[in-house]
Amino acid sequence: xxxxxxxxxxxxxxxxxxxxxxxxxxxxxxxxxxxxxxxxxxxxxxxxxxxxxxxxxxxxxxxxxxxxxxxxxxxxxxxxxxxxxxxxxxxxxxxxxxxxxxxxxxxxxxxxxxxxxxxxxxxxxxxxxxxxxxxxxxxxxxxxxxxxxxxxxxxxxxxxxxxxxxxxxxxxxxxxxxxxxxxxxxxxxxxxxxxxxxxxxxxxxxxxxxxxxxxxxxxxxxxxxxxxxxxxxxxxxxxxxxxxxxxxxxxxxxxxxxxxxxxxxxxxxxxxxxxxxxxxxxxxxxxxxxxxxxxxxxxxxxxxxxxxxxxxxxxxxxxxxxxxxxxxxxxxxxxxxxxxxxxxxxxx
Amino acid sequence: xxxxxxxxxxxxxxxxxxxxxxxxxxxxxxxxxxxxxxxxxxxxxxxxxxxxxxxxxxxxxxxxxxxxxxxxxxxxxxxxxxxxxxxxxxxxxxxxxxxxxxxxxxxxxxxxxxxxxxxxxxxxxxxxxxxxxxxxxxxxxxxxxxxxxxxxxxxxxxxxxxxxxxxxxxxxxxxxxxxxxxxxxxxxxxxxxxxxxxxxxxxxxxxxxxxxxxxxxxxxxxxxxxxxxxxxxxxxxxxxxxxxxxxxxxxxxxxxxxxxxxxxxxxxxxxxxxxxxxxxxxxxxxxxxxxxxxxxxxxxxxxxxxxxxxxxxxxxxxxxxxxxxxxxxxxxxxxxxxxxxxxxxxxxxxxxxxxxxxxxxxxxxxxxxxxxxxxxxxxxxxxxxxxxxxxxxxxxxxxxxxxxxxxxxxxxxxxxxxxxxxxxxxxxxxxxxxxxxxxxxxxxxxxxxxxxxxxxxxxxxxxxxxx
Numbered sequence: 001x002x003x004x005x006x007x008x009x010x011x012x013x014x015x016x017x018x019x020x021x022x023x024x025x026x027x028x029x030x031x032x033x034x035x036x037x038x039x040x041x042x043x044x045x046x047x048x049x050x051x052x053x054x055x056x057x058x059x060x061x062x063x064x065x066x067x068x069x070x071x072x073x074x075x076x077x078x079x080x081x082x083x084x085x086x087x088x089x090x091x092x093x094x095x096x097x098x099x100x101x102x103x104x105x106x107x108x109x110x111x112x113x114x115x116x117x118x119x120x121x122x123x124x125x126x127x128x129x130x131x132x133x134x135x136x137x138x139x140x141x142x143x144x145x146x147x148x149x150x151x152x153x154x155x156x157x158x159x160x161x162x163x164x165x166x167x168x169x170x171x172x173x174x175x176x177x178x179x180x181x182x183x184x185x186x187x188x189x190x191x192x193x194x195x196x197x198x199x200x201x202x203x204x205x206x207x208x209x210x211x212x213x214x215x216x217x218x219x220x221x222x223x224x225x226x227x228x229x230x231x232x233x234x235x236x237x238x239x240x241x242x243x244x245x246x247x248x249x250x251x252x253x254x255x256x257x258x259x260x261x262x263x264x265x266x267x268x269x270x271x272x273x274x275x276x277x278x279x280x281x282x283x284x285x286x287x288x289x290x291x292x293x294x295x296x297x298x299x300x301x302x303x304x305x306x307x308x309x310x311x312x313x314x315x316x317x318x319x320x321x322x323x324x325x326x327x328x329x330x331x332x333x334x335x336x337x338x339x340x341x342x343x344x345x346x347x348x
Numbered sequence: 349x350x351x352x353x354x355x356x357x358x359x360x361x362x363x364x365x366x367x368x369x370x371x372x373x374x375x376x377x378x379x380x381x382x383x384x385x386x387x388x389x390x391x392x393x394x395x396x397x398x399x400x401x402x403x404x405x406x407x408x409x410x411x412x413x414x415x416x417x418x419x420x421x422x423x424x425x426x427x428x429x430x431x432x433x434x435x436x437x438x439x440x441x442x443x444x445x446x447x448x449x450x451x452x453x454x455x456x457x458x459x460x461x462x463x464x465x466x467x468x469x470x471x472x473x474x475x476x477x478x479x480x481x482x483x484x485x486x487x488x489x490x491x492x493x494x495x496x497x498x499x500x501x502x503x504x505x506x507x508x509x510x511x512x513x514x515x516x517x518x519x520x521x522x523x524x525x526x527x528x529x530x531x532x533x534x535x536x537x538x539x540x541x542x543x544x545x546x547x548x549x550x551x552x553x554x555x556x557x558x559x560x561x562x563x564x565x566x567x568x569x570x571x572x573x574x575x576x577x578x579x580x581x582x583x584x585x586x587x588x589x590x591x592x593x594x595x596x597x598x599x600x601x602x603x604x605x606x607x608x609x610x611x612x613x614x615x616x617x618x619x620x621x622x623x624x625x626x627x628x629x630x631x632x633x634x635x636x637x638x639x640x641x642x643x644x645x646x647x648x649x650x651x652x653x654x655x656x657x658x659x660x661x662x663x664x665x666x667x668x669x670x671x672x673x674x675x676x677x678x679x680x681x682x683x684x685x686x687x688x689x690x691x692x693x694x695x696x697x698x699x700x701x702x703x704x705x706x707x708x709x710x711x712x713x714x715x716x717x718x719x720x721x722x723x724x725x726x727x728x729x730x731x732x733x734x735x736x737x738x739x740x741x742x743x744x745x746x747x748x749x750x751x752x753x754x755x756x757x758x759x760x761x762x763x764x765x766x767x768x769x770x771x772x773x774x775x776x777x778x779x780x781x782x783x784x785x786x787x788x789x790x791x792x793x794x795x796x797x798x799x800x801x802x803x804x805x806x807x808x809x810x811x812x813x814x815x
Binding site for chain 1: 447448449450470471472492493494495499500501503504506507514516520521522523524526527528529530531532533534535536538539541542543546559560561562582585586588589590626627629630632633634686687688689690715718719720753754755756757758759760761762766770773774775777778779780781782784785787788789800
């Protein structure tokens with residue numbers, strides 16, 4: 001299988017100009033997105049790595065797209081900061097570029113929002129080999145077309161990301177996790193909806209079907225006990241406080257609950273949609289961020305069921321057709337034609 | 349039938365304005381130095397009417413500009429000569445407010461603050477709060493990716509728009525995004541936000557709502573210099589706190605605010621407002637740390653709002669500052685640039701120097717948490733040459749922002765006002781990519797023609813190289 005491994009933006013430009021069909025790849029943690037189709041050359045971006053700029057006081061960093069999330073997080077951690085959208089699969093080697101291209105956020109997205117809330121700027125090589133910048137390196141910026149947001153979930157359709165800038169935040173001084181069993185799905189959904197609407201500043205609010213909620217709090221150690229107590233009162237249950245909460249949540253964000261499932265999918269959800277989703281033949285699964293985001297393990301029948309129900313989803317692993325439904329031709333098709341007129345890149 | 353006759357046939361009588369007196373109010377937005385007479389102004393009340401008007405424009409090659417309340421400070425909704433204005437204020441219905449889903453689906457003419465008002469009984473609100481929020485519309489907020497005082501913590505409009513229904517410049521109606529906080533596939537709704545009406549007109553907007561914070565802690569600190577206040581901001585950040593807002597006003601801005609609303613601010617060179625928000629137990633702990641940081645920062649006087657009324661009084665002065673400056677000077681330009689937070693001191697010093705050099709007063713009000721400067725350049729339009737000098741000074745400030753690693757605009761948009769400065773921030777290839785996207789979606793160049801993209805970016809050599 002043909003593969004090129006650029007180590008500079010210039011080499012990415014050369015590779016794009018040289019090959020008629022390309023499939024960008026980071027660490028390969030979402031193989032449904034990075035496995036080459038017939039006639040495609042793999043553009044392995046793992047050699048384009050490293051932190052280019054990090055100003056802790058600005059809450060901003062810039063890094064090459066092939067940089068592993070973990071590497072960035074270690075640098076951030078040294079200054080008490082983190083990426084609040086909690087990029088998934090970090091423990092398995094996921095890169096910044098792959099995370100953006102797939103458009104993935106993890107369990108802690110509940111508190112401050114998802115990937116799209118934290119990406120500030122991009123430099124990418126479009127389908128004609130031109131190096132293009134969008135956005136900037138400051139937390140507030142409204143100049144020019146926001147190409148960085150176009151990259152979120154793009155699967156590489158408009159260009160090969162070479163450099164990304166993100167906003168970061170201070171990491172909570174302490175965290176606590178409460179696990180509560182609610183008896184049945186209806187009870188769990190009612191509790192979930194109630195918590196979603198209250199100003200509790202939860203770091204994570206997950207539903208593990210059929211009826212368990214896992215709730216993570218972060219803040220000053222002195223305030224956490226009081227907030228935990230209030231949470232228990234709101235729920236009318238004691239629940240169980242997890243001691244190893246850091247290790248537990250690292251497992252969740254690495255999607256270890258999907259281990260053993262042949263196909264891994266991300267499904268945009270809402271609490272109202274959960275009962276219908278629960279009626280489908282899905283495997284192990286977990287609803288993150290108050291029910292807005294489902295990661296599920298399925299077999300081919302489950303995937304057919306999702307498609308049959310017309311529910312949008314993204315396959316991370318285990319199937320060739322990654323995206324359902326395809327993007328709207330009227331808008332997407334034209335932007336695609338502008339940036340990748342020869343169709344060198346994925347999605348069309 | 350000619351274009352105007354066809355246009356009139358699309359609307360009931362009275363909703364296509366063509367008489368001079370009726371057109372006059374639409375000749376400019378809040379950047380009144382620029383004026384253009386449109387061919388006509390139409391007042392749609394339904395999506396279908398907007399779509400039909402856009403299709404008609406496409407067929408006849410007539411340019412169009414969509415506008416809401418016209419609060420743009422960058423000429424973003426300036427009409428195009430010979431084109432039409434789609435005035436969307438009558439499309440002001442909140443179509444759905446679903447507290448359980450925490451979303452609101454609105455028409456583009458809905459005023460920003462109205463969403464929070466309607467959501468308040470459910471304990472929810474719409475977070476982006478530009479200073480114009482009592483009048484500016486969400487369609488405009490979407491076009492400009494508007495910000496406000498709370499962007500550091502909550503981000504700008506783009507993060508709060510989940511879905512859009514849009515009519516493209518060729519008249520196609522598309523849905524971008526959805527109703528969930530999460531999506532799959534390219535974030536096209538996110539991309540549309542901030543394109544200043546160049547890629548189409550938003551017909552319907554789905555917003556995320558947030559639970560209103562439970563507790564606030566609002567602190568006002570006085571300093572002897574901008575540098576000292578700027579350092580205090582850095583110290584707050586270094587302490588690991590994440591305030592909802594941090595705002596700075598200089599002496600001129602304080603005087604103006606006092607004269608306008610009598611906020612009761614202390615007499616000082618500089619005022620810093622810091623507001624913490626969140627669950628009450630958390631805010632209590634944060635407030636202790638903040639008190640310590642502010643004490644160490646050398647504040648000359650510190651006040652803490654003891655009630656909601658006192659909190660509102662602190663904010664009233666800050667929010668009135670822009671319009672209040674009108675009391676100090678017959679005219680002023682509101683500039684809007686961003687610098688990295690750590691370079692605020694440097695930027696302000698240079699602005700002070702430029703103010704001296706140009707012989708024009710500059711008042712400073714800014715979102716210190718984001719490094720978003722709002723220098724107000726005071727001038728007298730009746731004095732010959734003064735407007736030009738003020739514009740030059742404002743331009744120098746923008747160049748300074750880019751030089752320091754910031755941005756041409758934090759929230760006001762590029763519009764017509766700043767498009768000449770785009771090449772300072774973006775390379776020709778960046779601008780070409782924007783041009784190409786614009787051309788692909790709007791081959792006749794009708795949607796908000798003449799905004800954002802500077803003239804003459806297309807370098808023929810580059811064009812040739814890529815065939």
